[in-house]
Amino acid sequence: MSKDGPGQTLQDISYTVRVSRRARYARLKISPHEGLVIVVPEGFDRKLIPGIVESRRAWITKVRLSFDRRRVSGVSDTGAELPSSIDLAGIGESWRVSYRNEPRPGVSVRESGGEELVLAGAVHDHALCRSALEGWLKRRARAKLEPQLMRLASIHDFKVSAVSIRKQKSRWGSCSSRGTISLNLKLLFLPPLLVRYIMIHELCHTLHMNHSVRYWKSVARYDPDFAVHDREMRHAWRFVPAWVSRPD
Numbered sequence: 001m002s003k004d005g006p007g008q009t010l011q012d013i014s015y016t017v018r019v020s021r022r023a024r025y026a027r028l029k030i031s032p033h034e035g036l037v038i039v040v041p042e043g044f045d046r047k048l049i050p051g052i053v054e055s056r057r058a059w060i061t062k063v064r065l066s067f068d069r070r071r072v073s074g075v076s077d078t079g080a081e082l083p084s085s086i087d088l089a090g091i092g093e094s095w096r097v098s099y100r101n102e103p104r105p106g107v108s109v110r111e112s113g114g115e116e117l118v119l120a121g122a123v124h125d126h127a128l129c130r131s132a133l134e135g136w137l138k139r140r141a142r143a144k145l146e147p148q149l150m151r152l153a154s155i156h157d158f159k160v161s162a163v164s165i166r167k168q169k170s171r172w173g174s175c176s177s178r179g180t181i182s183l184n185l186k187l188l189f190l191p192p193l194l195v196r197y198i199m200i201h202e203l204c205h206t207l208h209m210n211h212s213v214r215y216w217k218s219v220a221r222y223d224p225d226f227a228v229h230d231r232e233m234r235h236a237w238r239f240v241p242a243w244v245s246r247p248d
């Protein structure tokens with residue numbers, strides 16, 4: 001693991017030094033939550049740090065200004081800042097996110113080691129960061145939610161012709177008459193029992209394309225607590241962080 005040193009200040013730039021066993025070279029990270037963090041490998045000569053910070057002054061100022069502008073414009077009131085961590089309760093994962101400025105267009109997302117996500121590129125552009133993160137969420141949902149749905153389908157003998165993962169505003173899932181089930185990627189943020197309930201809910205629509213008494217009977221067969229779960233779903237949007245919910 002890593003340990004933070006005491007806060008330091010270089011003239012007007014304050015920062016924290018973090019020693020990381022995994023780091024091979026010094027790098028800078030800025031997030032709204034942590035501010036500027038200098039990550040250095042073990043045994044790194046700390047006398048070199050002020051020079052590194054000074055050489056990146058223009059970038060640091062630019063990123064900080066963009067954070068300040070959001071605060072001033074009230075954007076932060078919606079809590080829509082970029083995340084420094086992402087908790088995917090639905091699949092039991094918790095990712096740390098860092099942002100690395102690189103002089104190139106676009107923003108890429110890379111998974112690094114155990115549940116660490118690195119965004120690199122034009123990270124001062126928050127819209128680019130958000131859409132890169134959403135693309136990653138979609139891949140995560142495809143890797144985890146889709147197989148989970150197919151497992152449930154095969155255990156209980158439901159016929160599913162295709163699964164699609166989407167980012168929807170007002171629906172958690174849907175089922176077409178052809179047996180295509182869509183899942184909202186925001187399910188990743190829900191408690192696992194509610195994720196399972198939505199899956200059962202949609203799977204039962206492959207049998208009944210309505211909410212009839214017979215439909216709910218089949219739901220009850222696979223999720224005896226469905227009434228409680230259905231009620232909890234009314235307030236489930238609160239599990240989704242603002243940076244995901246924010247309209248594009």
Ligand SMILES: [Zn+2]
Binds near residue numbers: 210
């Ligand atoms: Zn339904």
